[in-house]
Amino acid sequence: MDEKVIQNTHCRLCKSPKLTQFLDLGDQPPANAFLAEKDFAREEKFPLRVAICEMCGFVQLAHVVHPDILFRAYVYVSSTSPIFVRHFEGYAQDVAETVGGMKDALAVDIGSNDGILLRPFQALGARVLGIDPAVAIAEKATEEGVETWPEYFGEELAKRILKERGAAKSITANNVFAHIHDLDNILKGVEALLSDDGVFVIEAPDLIVLLRDKLFDTVYHEHVSYISIRPLLPFFSSHGLRIFDVKDVESHGGSLRIFACHEKGRYATTERLAARIKKEEDLRTQEPETYQAFAKEVDGIKTELTRMLCDLRKDGKRVAGYGAPAKGNTLLNYFGIGPELVEYIVDDSPFKQGLFTPGTHIPVTSSSALQEKTPDHLLILAWNYAEPIMKKCEPYHAKGMQFIVPLPSPRIVE
Template identity: 40%
Template sequence: MVEVASNDGYLLKNMLNAGIPCLGIEPTDSTASVAESKGIPVIRKFFGTDLAESLVHMGKAADLIVCNNVLAHVPDINDFAKGLKIALKSEGTITLEFPHLLQLIKHCQFDTVYHEHYSYLSLNVVETVFKAVGLKVFDVDELDTHGGSLRVFACHEEDQRSLSDNRLRILKEEEEFGLLSSQAFSDFQERVLEIKLNLVGFLVQQKKDGKRIAAYGAAAKGNTLLNYCGIHSDLISYVVDASPYKQGLYMPGSHLPIVDEQVLRDDKPDYVLVLPWNLVNEIVVQLDYVREWGGRLLRAVPRLEMM
């Protein structure tokens, strides 16, 4: 098994424990070092055709190549796909997970659009890219992660595996929604603006009423939301985050301080804006104690609502 963008080895450690030969591809030194400390072999390079050819030359062609939430970060998606074709054994399988463009547009998830991403993908687009290099998608799973993702299963074009009904259904859904033309995108900006106006209007009114407002989750999508809406410390006092690596720092652009959860307990704000809405269900459970002092949790995407 080869995992592209293997990060700190969170997935590959399970392969290692099961005795399955595995290899991580991870260009970031800090996370690659963590994986290596677990005994996972790592190549610290970006994946593409050059690296794929090296893997084959070293006898490390893969039965399974896993690519979770990396495709959107790739600047040359065609070279990446060619690399997958080269590095895959004749009867091997590729799995990719990525946020589904259909869900992004349908639920106005504009805050997942930020500079680390080069593309936002539909199944139709992935099929087109893969077909051009001799790969085929034979099955697809729909996932809840990141507001709605796809897990795509692919193999060599000449592989005899049959195509699933699920794949055909999702392709049809994308076409009917208008993703193959400009139809689905025509009112996206207006819907995004409505989210901004509703959130800012609500925050301004609450501040006029003397309410205290905090936010939870120093996530990238939250940073996009805050900066697009022009929200600073005059409307939200701070952002709570569980990660000690973020605490004591500031949200870029908005300059909101990032604090630990004890600040929330001590301050007892009237409202807590949950920024990573994709994790809202578990955060609502985690912050249930906010209700003890009459506080309310809310989110802004896909619409302003109390939780």
């Protein structure tokens, strides 16, 4: 793809042209594109619309932004968070137990970031190779002992890895499978590189959780797909692969860990997978009507939250935000919340401090701002960390500052 953005005309999985749009979040800049004031005029926006395939029920964005715009300069470095480190240690353990040990076997991680998952694989005795297009992060990971190639994974690269390193016993893709437009190329690569007894493991946010908790803010340009199991089954099968297990995991409010192997691989299909398929049927996750109802609920949240903030402003109250994650930007942009309603946003990442939120141009600062200009209300945009944030801000709360949690329905915590 050469253009900056293309319209997604055919289902990513079954290739049907019958994509029905159900949620239009408007034109938005990439959700991680924090910027300096001098760059406001140059900011680019792209359509953010979600559709469902009428044939297979796969939920996907109606437009795809070029991955170089989204990922090449990625600054998010995951190992900084101890919660993530523990999560990935458990993840590597889970994969190793599934395959019966990883000692001396090759573990390849797609979208490996700073090596957060491959490090625990190393500790289990595996040989590791990371693949990540973010050049600076790949370089740093390699320097720190996790060899990482600054590339996009696909069939061609898989063949190169196979030639140089042999077959992989585990191939993992965390929060990256849902980021990739050309999934055929990914599965062709996996099919080529995976050893006969190997497993391919995907972790991605669960579409059922998105529907249940109204997490429309997890929609942004990076997330071109929203994962449920049923549409994936025939797609994997068409590439000689078979999904044999799926587990619920905590990350990002609720994710799926999906296990696949070669069609004739030695892994038996689990009860868990059957139960999940049944659950999707019961919740009608392949029906467009389910999503039309969801979009209506999202608009209800929009009305409620913006009214709440406008009323507070009218009463002369000062509102600040806590957390500047990508999802916060989807919410702010869609709801049209700018610096006139939210004065500033506190974020602990030094990469974001001193910059402004994409699209809405709210200044991002360190938490010292809360001390200097304590707001009356604090809008928690990183809702998945609401508990630790409220704990951390308890001294301000004790002095009268109130918290606003926006989802699943806006509420003030007094």
